[in-house]
Each structure stands twice: as structure tokens, then as C-alpha cells.
Amino acid sequence: MRCEQARQLFDAYLDGELSGALATELGAHRVKCPDCRRALALMEVSGHVIASDREPVALHGDFADRLLACTDSKSLRSRDRLRRGLYIAGLLAAAAVVALAFLGAFDRPAKFAGEKVETARPLAVPSPQEQSPEAGNRGASANEDLLEEWFKETQDNWAAKRQSGESLQRQFELTISQMLDILRQAKDTSPGADHFPGADGEVPASPPEPAPTDDEDVEDL
Amino acid sequence: MARGMVRETAVTPSREYERQLVGRAQADDRLASRELVELHKDRLFSFIWRMVRNHHDAEEICQEAFLKAFASLGTFSSEYRFSTWLFTIGYRVCLNHLRRKRALTGELDFTALPHDGDSALPGSVESEEAGRLKELVWSAVDRLSAPQRATLVLFYRHELSCHEMAQVLELPVATVKSHLHRARNRLRELLESVTEHELQEFRNRAGAAG
Structure with a gap:
């Protein structure tokens, strides 16, 4: 056997997959060839070191505790995120309904144009301090009432402003700003608002944000 | 060297027991999750440490791998061993870590890194x-x-x-x-x-x- 042939058998030999006859051939070559003997010895000894050398470091004893605490806080955070997402989605839906209603109002000028309104009344949007405790406790239904009342008053106001010749853009800006005020109040009185993560000063022991895991092929590093 | 010499001595659970553990962990059984961590943490950490050669990084990667595994436990297929699946996740996180590190520091030279400890057995001759x-x-x-x-x-x-x-x-x-x-x-x-x-x-x- 030549060195070239012998070296092709090294992997199979090291994997323990060499058949008896070939293993004997390789052994015979190994005895008489110092280069192959040395090469194989280096591969064998490095494999042995990798397999048997003890790790110089170990995980901290409380690793499992810390890890499970992280999983708890993560699931808690995901529940909070879901609740907050649903709440915001509700607010956005309400805003969308109001906005659509106004767009509808644009399309029906005749209805309002015909109405006789003396003066433009200020919007009666109560501040959080002025709000009655009952309204705050009723939560979503109270907010709906507020929006409905505001919507009615705004319709009247719009008609009045159209009569007085105020610009359409200005009217729209005012309306949007009032609508946002109402939504802000609704958020302040929401029972879930106090339970957002960090709202009560609690800082959960959380793991670092996981890096995005690519599904790329392995590349040489 | 033929295989089958001195190896890692972690106890490997039977596939059936492992399947049960994973099933319980999927149902939010905290004890089962803990047992999965205890069974695999040392082997995973050993592998990751050999890849990154830094105790702090290896522990973070190990933690991230477990968290990712638990987060996607619902997608685990019992066709594979849990350890194989966990090592796959750990290896991916390792590669991402090495890529980020390479991006920050250029070519990696592990031999220049300080070793975390002496590899000799304590007290051994x-x-x-x-x-x-x-x-x-x-x-x-x-x-x-x-x-x-x-x-x-x-x-x-x-x-x-x-x-x-x-x-x-x-x-x-x-x-x-x-x-x-x-x-x-x-x-x-x-x-x-x-x-x-x-x-x-x-x-x-x-x-x-x-």
C-alpha cells in the first residue's frame, strides 16, 4: 500500500468503519511508514483530547432557576402585549368609525345646510377631572356615550360653521383634535391601563431580546 | 481514534420518557421544563463553550437557545431527539453570535482570546x-x-x-x-x-x- 492510498483510509479508520482486511493493510503500512504513522498518531491523539479533556468551565448552579424565571416573565409580557394590542385595536376601530361618520357628513351637506343654527356652540367634552366617577367606572360604555354625545354636538357645530364660512380644513383639524382628546380620556380611564408592563414600577428580570435567527446555510466563520 | 472512548457522561433519557417530558412542558408543566433544562444544559453549554470560548457569551447563548426552544416547543416534532433539536437551535444562535462578533471585530482569532480557566483537572497528576x-x-x-x-x-x-x-x-x-x-x-x-x-x-x- 502506498501513502496516498493509506491516507484515503484514515477517516474510515478513525470512524471505526474500516473492514478487517483493509485495517490490516493500513496497520502494515503504518508500521513501515514513519510519516503516515506520525500523521495518524496526531489525528488519534487530538481526537482523544477533544473527547476526554474536561471542560474548564461550568454553568452557574442557578442557571435553571434564572432560565425558568425568564420564561415566566416572557409569557407574562406576551399576555400584556396581547391585552394592550386588543385595547389599542379597539380605540383605533372607534376612531375609524368616527372618521368614517364624518366623511359621510361631507357627502350630505344638504341635510345640515338646511338646518338653522344660531351660533357655534363649544364642544362639551368633559376633562378627566370633570368626569363623574360613574362614567369612569363604566369604562367602555361610558366612552361610547361620550363619543355619541360629542358626535351629535359636532354635527350641529359643523352645520353652524359651514354657515359662518369657516374653512373646511380648519373645521376638520378642530374635529380631529377634539376626537383625540376624547380618545386620550378614554385611555386614562381604561381599567387595563395601570397594568401595562413597567406601569407599576416593576422591572421583570428579562433575558436579552433574542437576535433574529437566520435560516441561512452554515458558512465558514 | 476509534469511537467509543471516554465521552460526556450526561444521562440520556429514553425517547419515550423524553417525549412525555416534552408533552408535559408543552402543557406548561414547570417541573417538566425544569427537568428538560437539567438534563441538557451541561452538554449544550459544553458544546457552545467550545464554539465561542467565552463563559459569559456561552451562558447567554445557552439561555437564548433554551428560551427559543421553549417558545417554539409547539413546533417540535417527536421524530427527532429533543437534544438534537436543542443543539440545532444552539448552533444557529452560536453562528449568529459569531457573525455579529466577526462584523464587530473583523476576523475571529480564538487563540488570542483569554482562556476562562486551566484545562487541567484540578488535583490530577x-x-x-x-x-x-x-x-x-x-x-x-x-x-x-x-x-x-x-x-x-x-x-x-x-x-x-x-x-x-x-x-x-x-x-x-x-x-x-x-x-x-x-x-x-x-x-x-x-x-x-x-x-x-x-x-x-x-x-x-x-x-x-x-
Whole structure:
């Protein structure tokens, strides 16, 4: 056997997959060839070191505790995120309904144009301090009432402003700003608002944000 | 070296027991989750530490791998071993970590990193030659590419077959064999270049002592 042939058998030999006859051939070559003997010895000894050398470091004893605490806080955070997402989605839906209603109002000028309104009344949007405790406790239904009342008053106001010749853009800006005020109040009185993560000063022991895991092929590093 | 020598001594649960544990963990059983962590943490950490050679990074990667595994436990297929699946996640996180590190620091040179500890067994009697040889071997391993290093550690230290390594590394079996072949030859080349000089030094010292 030549060195070239012998070296092709090294992997199979090291994997323990060499058949008896070939293993004997390789052994015979190994005895008489110092280069192959040395090469194989280096591969064998490095494999042995990798397999048997003890790790110089170990995980901290409380690793499992810390890890499970992280999983708890993560699931808690995901529940909070879901609740907050649903709440915001509700607010956005309400805003969308109001906005659509106004767009509808644009399309029906005749209805309002015909109405006789003396003066433009200020919007009666109560501040959080002025709000009655009952309204705050009723939560979503109270907010709906507020929006409905505001919507009615705004319709009247719009008609009045159209009569007085105020610009359409200005009217729209005012309306949007009032609508946002109402939504802000609704958020302040929401029972879930106090339970957002960090709202009560609690800082959960959380793991670092996981890096995005690519599904790329392995590349040489 | 033929396989089957001294290996990691972690207790490997039966597949059936492992399946039960995973099922319970999927149903938010905290005890089952803890048992899964306890069963696999040391082996996973050992593998990751050999890949990144830094205690703090290895612990963070290990934690991230477990968190990702628990977060996507619903997608786990019992067709695979949990350990194989976990190692796959750990290896991916490792590669991402190494890519980020390479992006920050340029080419990685593990041999320049400070070692976290002495690899000699505490209290064990080890000859100077054996200790030096271990240093040389690990230093050569550090010079290999990530897939080559991974195949060597998984094959020799964790006793994974080429088929299992292919699952962990998400590569074809032929590619894994190629990585292992190249890793062995690269290791031999690196060791050949240094051991001759080292051996000569030992001989000279032994001659002077004699």
C-alpha cells in the first residue's frame, strides 16, 4: 500500500468503519511508514483530547432557576402585549368609525345646510377631572356615550360653521383634535391601563431580546 | 481514534420518557421544563463553550437557545431527539453570535482570546508533555472554521453520528463528512508544524535533566 492510498483510509479508520482486511493493510503500512504513522498518531491523539479533556468551565448552579424565571416573565409580557394590542385595536376601530361618520357628513351637506343654527356652540367634552366617577367606572360604555354625545354636538357645530364660512380644513383639524382628546380620556380611564408592563414600577428580570435567527446555510466563520 | 472512548457522561433519557417530558412542558408543566433544562444544559453549554470560548457569551447563548426552544416547543416534532433539536437551535444562535462578533471585530482569532480557566483537572497528576499537548490541540481546534470545529466537538465529545450531526448543523451528510475530513487534516497540519519544535525542546530538557 502506498501513502496516498493509506491516507484515503484514515477517516474510515478513525470512524471505526474500516473492514478487517483493509485495517490490516493500513496497520502494515503504518508500521513501515514513519510519516503516515506520525500523521495518524496526531489525528488519534487530538481526537482523544477533544473527547476526554474536561471542560474548564461550568454553568452557574442557578442557571435553571434564572432560565425558568425568564420564561415566566416572557409569557407574562406576551399576555400584556396581547391585552394592550386588543385595547389599542379597539380605540383605533372607534376612531375609524368616527372618521368614517364624518366623511359621510361631507357627502350630505344638504341635510345640515338646511338646518338653522344660531351660533357655534363649544364642544362639551368633559376633562378627566370633570368626569363623574360613574362614567369612569363604566369604562367602555361610558366612552361610547361620550363619543355619541360629542358626535351629535359636532354635527350641529359643523352645520353652524359651514354657515359662518369657516374653512373646511380648519373645521376638520378642530374635529380631529377634539376626537383625540376624547380618545386620550378614554385611555386614562381604561381599567387595563395601570397594568401595562413597567406601569407599576416593576422591572421583570428579562433575558436579552433574542437576535433574529437566520435560516441561512452554515458558512465558514 | 476509534469511537467509543471516554465521552460526556450526561444521562440520556429514553425517547419515550423524553417525549412525555416534552408533552408535559408543552402543557406548561414547570417541573417538566425544569427537568428538560437539567438534563441538557451541561452538554449544550459544553458544546457552545467550545464554539465561542467565552463563559459569559456561552451562558447567554445557552439561555437564548433554551428560551427559543421553549417558545417554539409547539413546533417540535417527536421524530427527532429533543437534544438534537436543542443543539440545532444552539448552533444557529452560536453562528449568529459569531457573525455579529466577526462584523464587530473583523476576523475571529480564538487563540488570542483569554482562556476562562486551566484545562487541567484540578488535583490530577498530568505530565508537562500531556498538558502542553492538550493546549496545542485546543489551540489548533480554535483555528478551525465554525462548522469544522462543530463537527469535531459533536463527533468526538458528544458521540454524534454523521447523520445526527447533519441534523444539528442542518447540512447534508456528505457535507458533514467533508467538514470532518478537512477538520482532521487541518488539525494534523497545524499540530505537525508545532509539535516537531515542541518535541525537540522536550528532548533537550530531558537530556539536560538526565
